[in-house]
Amino acid sequence: MAILTLTIDDQPVSGTETETLLEVARQHGIEIPTLCHLDGLTDVGACRLCLVEIEGASRLQPACTTRLQEGMVVRTNTERLQRYRRTIVEMLASEGNHHCAVCVSNNHCELQDLAYTVGLQYVRVPYLYPAKTLDATHKDFVIDRDRCILCSRCVRVCHEVEGAHTWDIAGRGIGCEIISDLKQPWGQSTTCTSCGKCVLVCPTGALFEKGATVAEMEKRTEFLRYIVNARQRREWNPDLLHEE
Amino acid sequence: MITLAVEGGPVAVPRDATTTHPSGDNRFKLLDRAINTHHASGSALIEVMHAAQGIFGYLEDDLLIYIARALKRPLSQVYGVATFYNFFRLKPAGRHTFVLCTGTACYVKGADRIQRAIEHRCGVAFGETTPDGAVSLVAARCVGSCGLAPVAVLDETVAARLTEDEAVARIDAWDAATEGVGA
Amino acid sequence: MTVEELHELADRERERQAGVRHRVLYCSAAGCVSCGSHATRDAFKAAFTRRGLTESEVVGTGCMGLCGQGPLVKIHDDGVLYERVDAGLAHRIVDEHLVEGRPVAEHQLDAASPFFASQVKIVLENCGRIDATRIEEYIAVGGYEALARAVAELKPQEVVEEVRKSGLRGRGGAGYPTGLKWDIARKAPAEQKYVICNADEGDPGAFMDRSVLEGDPHRVLEGMAIAGYAIGASQGYIYVRAEYPLAIERLKLAIRQAERHGVLGSRIFESGFHFRIDLRIGAGAFVCGEETALIRSIQGRRGRPQPRPPYPSERGLFGAPTVINNVETLANIAPILRHGSAWFAALGTPRSPGTKVFALAGKIRRTGLIEVPMGIPLRRIIFEIGGGTPEGTEFKAAQTGGPSGGCIPAEHLDLPVDYEALATVGSIMGSGGLIVMDSTSNMVDVARFFMEFSRDESCGKCAPCRVGTVHMHDLLRKIARGRATADDVALLEELCETVKETSLCGLGQSAPNPVLSTLRFFRAEYDALLGPVEVFTPSNPLARGRGPGGS
Numbered sequence A: 001m002a003i004l005t006l007t008i009d010d011q012p013v014s015g016t017e018t019e020t021l022l023e024v025a026r027q028h029g030i031e032i033p034t035l036c037h038l039d040g041l042t043d044v045g046a047c048r049l050c051l052v053e054i055e056g057a058s059r060l061q062p063a064c065t066t067r068l069q070e071g072m073v074v075r076t077n078t079e080r081l082q083r084y085r086r087t088i089v090e091m092l093a094s095e096g097n098h099h100c101a102v103c104v105s106n107n108h109c110e111l112q113d114l115a116y117t118v119g120l121q122y123v124r125v126p127y128l129y130p131a132k133t134l135d136a137t138h139k140d141f142v143i144d145r146d147r148c149i150l151c152s153r154c155v156r157v158c159h160e161v162e163g164a165h166t167w168d169i170a171g172r173g174i175g176c177e178i179i180s181d182l183k184q185p186w187g188q189s190t191t192c193t194s195c196g197k198c199v200l201v202c203p204t205g206a207l208f209e210k211g212a213t214v215a216e217m218e219k220r221t222e223f224l225r226y227i228v229n230a231r232q233r234r235e236w237n238p239d240l241l242h243e244e
Numbered sequence B: 001m002i003t004l005a006v007e008g009g010p011v012a013v014p015r016d017a018t019t020t021h022p023s024g025d026n027r028f029k030l031l032d033r034a035i036n037t038h039h040a041s042g043s044a045l046i047e048v049m050h051a052a053q054g055i056f057g058y059l060e061d062d063l064l065i066y067i068a069r070a071l072k073r074p075l076s077q078v079y080g081v082a083t084f085y086n087f088f089r090l091k092p093a094g095r096h097t098f099v100l101c102t103g104t105a106c107y108v109k110g111a112d113r114i115q116r117a118i119e120h121r122c123g124v125a126f127g128e129t130t131p132d133g134a135v136s137l138v139a140a141r142c143v144g145s146c147g148l149a150p151v152a153v154l155d156e157t158v159a160a161r162l163t164e165d166e167a168v169a170r171i172d173a174w175d176a177a178t179e180g181v182g183a
Numbered sequence C: 001m002t003v004e005e006l007h008e009l010a011d012r013e014r015e016r017q018a019g020v021r022h023r024v025l026y027c028s029a030a031g032c033v034s035c036g037s038h039a040t041r042d043a044f045k046a047a048f049t050r051r052g053l054t055e056s057e058v059v060g061t062g063c064m065g066l067c068g069q070g071p072l073v074k075i076h077d078d079g080v081l082y083e084r085v086d087a088g089l090a091h092r093i094v095d096e097h098l099v100e101g102r103p104v105a106e107h108q109l110d111a112a113s114p115f116f117a118s119q120v121k122i123v124l125e126n127c128g129r130i131d132a133t134r135i136e137e138y139i140a141v142g143g144y145e146a147l148a149r150a151v152a153e154l155k156p157q158e159v160v161e162e163v164r165k166s167g168l169r170g171r172g173g174a175g176y177p178t179g180l181k182w183d184i185a186r187k188a189p190a191e192q193k194y195v196i197c198n199a200d201e202g203d204p205g206a207f208m209d210r211s212v213l214e215g216d217p218h219r220v221l222e223g224m225a226i227a228g229y230a231i232g233a234s235q236g237y238i239y240v241r242a243e244y245p246l247a248i249e250r251l252k253l254a255i256r257q258a259e260r261h262g263v264l265g266s267r268i269f270e271s272g273f274h275f276r277i278d279l280r281i282g283a284g285a286f287v288c289g290e291e292t293a294l295i296r297s298i299q300g301r302r303g304r305p306q307p308r309p310p311y312p313s314e315r316g317l318f319g320a321p322t323v324i325n326n327v328e329t330l331a332n333i334a335p336i337l338r339h340g341s342a343w344f345a346a347l348g349t350p351r352s353p354g355t356k357v358f359a360l361a362g363k364i365r366r367t368g369l370i371e372v373p374m375g376i377p378l379r380r381i382i383f384e385i386g387g388g389t390p391e392g393t394e395f396k397a398a399q400t401g402g403p404s405g406g407c408i409p410a411e412h413l414d415l416p417v418d419y420e421a422l423a424t425v426g427s428i429m430g431s432g433g434l435i436v437m438d439s440t441s442n443m444v445d446v447a448r449f450f451m452e453f454s455r456d457e458s459c460g461k462c463a464p465c466r467v468g469t470v471h472m473h474d475l476l477r478k479i480a481r482g483r484a485t486a487d488d489v490a491l492l493e494e495l496c497e498t499v500k501e502t503s504l505c506g507l508g509q510s511a512p513n514p515v516l517s518t519l520r521f522f523r524a525e526y527d528a529l530l531g532p533v534e535v536f537t538p539s540n541p542l543a544r545g546r547g548p549g550g551s
């Protein structure tokens, strides 16, 4: 595959045409904030935090879904981008009912981290105080929709990696919410395997393990890359297991 | 309710529906026919839901499960689709339907005043059905008769150049004809 | 069928029509039907029987244009057009006009009036002229000739070239050159490709596409088949909104007739070209007019837009190269092939050739459907054709592009209607809704109205649009109620910029347009509603170890 060269933030970098700007930037130590992206899941370009400027392009493009092109000149951290990112985080903060001080994920939350990264000082828009629900009917896990930012990582991991497709998004616009099966209580879901992957990939405290108290819920996401790579490269060929 | 002309619905029960469907409800035979027209393909989910709503009036959970099984789609995805589109109803509609156009032309000609008058009269907001099941209030986005704005569709008859008083009078007329409306 | 058979069919139908004693055309489009045009039709039939005029016919046609003055009736024999024809008038017309030869002057419309004389009809040429339920009538006026010629005489590449040279641009709103789009799809290597007709017509207050589908459905089918031939597709879909039951019915009938006559289906005009068309019915989601969302919806999914690139012409429906065009765009294809690209390119302006159909509505005297050459000044559309605002009020703004467009004030009315000119005043051509506001309209509330629409129609996928439209709407409501300060307006402007620049699809990207354009031209109306600036206590709910409100 041909090697393409381009510049990101004045730094010359290279990669292949199947790689995204985000991947190549990270390989070269350039940090671009993300939220809906997770290594190992299909990218959807939904949170818009990874938007970058590309010279000659009429619009900002999400680094997570944009493939490399020869000679691209990319900027990832201009004053304008910083301002937009701050406003987007502000919107996410105002959309839910976030009470970090009493949250299981306090200090281990990607939304909270982002607020710091983008330098969010205060939220200028009014809180929407939506009436969201908490579902603790599952034997091991809880979903607190007050803290959900609709990144859809749980939906994707359940579909793409576990293959159960218990979760999906219902409704539309500001009324969107994560649901299990036919919006049944999670504990009554006939498709959930209780594998817990959704809990591990959730960036906030919306999905957590029962019994976790304030600031105790730490998430792990590395397992994902590991499973996905093994599958793609057929490192765990089921036949091999039989042969052994 | 704006009627829909889609494959499989709305339809009358055909003559050959004498043998019963395993579920005991012959309407499922009609639904099966709509599903088969599309070779039970998952990409026909929306078409099949249109047909199902035409046959059953609304999409209750059992019906969604039936469709999900037949088209081999995950339950949550079927529910997600049913709640994404305004057209699908998860609850039964009222005996009468008042569809008010809230498109731009009708808005400019005062549809918002009619909306307030009707909501006041019925005691429920647009998008809801009165508790006694008499009237469903539906807000539409342009019914394509902008020249006659403001427009409403009352049980499938178009009322052009509507005023607040006339609109309320039409509901009163339904009221007089049946047991009662709203509030 | 063969090309000769097509011509024979056309001749037979023309002879049949010539043999009819009186041919009365009545408008059977939605507007006139809701004014009672079916009763008018029945009255004509009764009058014919009463007068013993047996070999006469009453024919339902597509929209005749002046929707506000319906029911409209046209006497085919001499072209006289009547307005507000109720049953009584129908009998009078038969007695006085058809039998005695004296037209009923008080209800006659003047064909030389600017409403008719300023129009140029290409897309609407058959609307109000033929019976949309009979393929024979379409064929009699030259229908399917262009498809026959393309398939028999032109290579796919030559068809694309002809469309490219015509300069035709997409009528769905963005104005992308149609020839270029087709060329990308034609060159894309794939076994299976698709053509989609976007008949979702989401702009509330617009009914151009509906009128074409109801009044001349075969024109759209022909355009799609030509597109299919040009790019190498054998399957087409029409995605039509559920709110248009009559259009759906007419399309179904038209597809059946076209298949029966062999102008759709296998071996079209005895060639190796196959093309089938299926309908897909929308289910009430404005965002499904956006092409990537529409494709998801055809696949039976939630209509959530996808990032582009890849564009549908590279990877679209079921992953295959897909051309997706608006109804009006496709309706222009057959005439372009029939009369040649040079003829089309000479109409309108060099950058935007051809005509545009507009739906005139709002505070304007003559509401209805019109087709004008591109480049015509807005002033002529509104005052000459539309007759200006009603008695006693004054023109304030013209809104184009619906919830994605802007409000154009009086001082810019001399702008020519083309894609670039409208963009310079912060509006867009849009699909053709043109709503006139007069001195009684409150522009802050107009902006709020459109934002409410965008908020309710946001798919919810991307954060800026999902949440931003809610906040922008709330701010506009606060301003309209006189509870806001200058700080609120500043915040509103900043949200507008962020949502415009960062949203994933065109819905979010253009949702701020009505606000930005009213702020630009009617800022005084905003300022008049503002109160004194209050002291603001900021808070941050995401602060580590602190609750919301920073207590």
Ligand SMILES: Cc1cc2nc3c(=O)[nH]c(=O)nc-3n(C[C@H](O)[C@H](O)[C@H](O)COP(=O)(O)O)c2cc1C
Residues within 6 Å of the ligand: C169, C170, C171, C172, C173, C174, C175, C176, C178, C198, C199, C200, C201, C202, C203, C286, C287, C288, C289, C290, C291, C292, C324, C325, C326, C327, C329, C330, C431, C505, C506, C507
């Ligand atoms: C939110 C949104 C709604 C749209 N609605 C429509 C529509 O109702 N009809 C339409 O033809 N195009 C609509 N479009 C434009 C389509 O995405 C697409 O550009 C168009 O169908 C291409 O056809 P054209 O090149 O012939 O214009 C919409 C775009 C957006 C972003």
Ligand code: SF4
Residues within 6 Å of the ligand: C287, C304, C305, C457, C458, C459, C460, C461, C462, C463, C465, C466, C503, C504, C505, C506, C507, C508, C509
């Ligand atoms: S801009 Fe709005 S409609 Fe478009 S993808 Fe984002 S949320 Fe959905």
Ligand code: FES
Residues within 6 Å of the ligand: A033, A034, A035, A036, A037, A044, A045, A046, A047, A048, A049, A050, A051, A062, A063, A064, A065
């Ligand atoms: S990480 Fe790219 S859009 Fe969310």
Ligand code: FES
Residues within 6 Å of the ligand: B101, B102, B103, B104, B105, B106, B107, B141, B142, B143, B144, B145, B146, B147, B149, B150, B151, C204, C205, C206
């Ligand atoms: S806006 Fe009401 S009919 Fe079009």
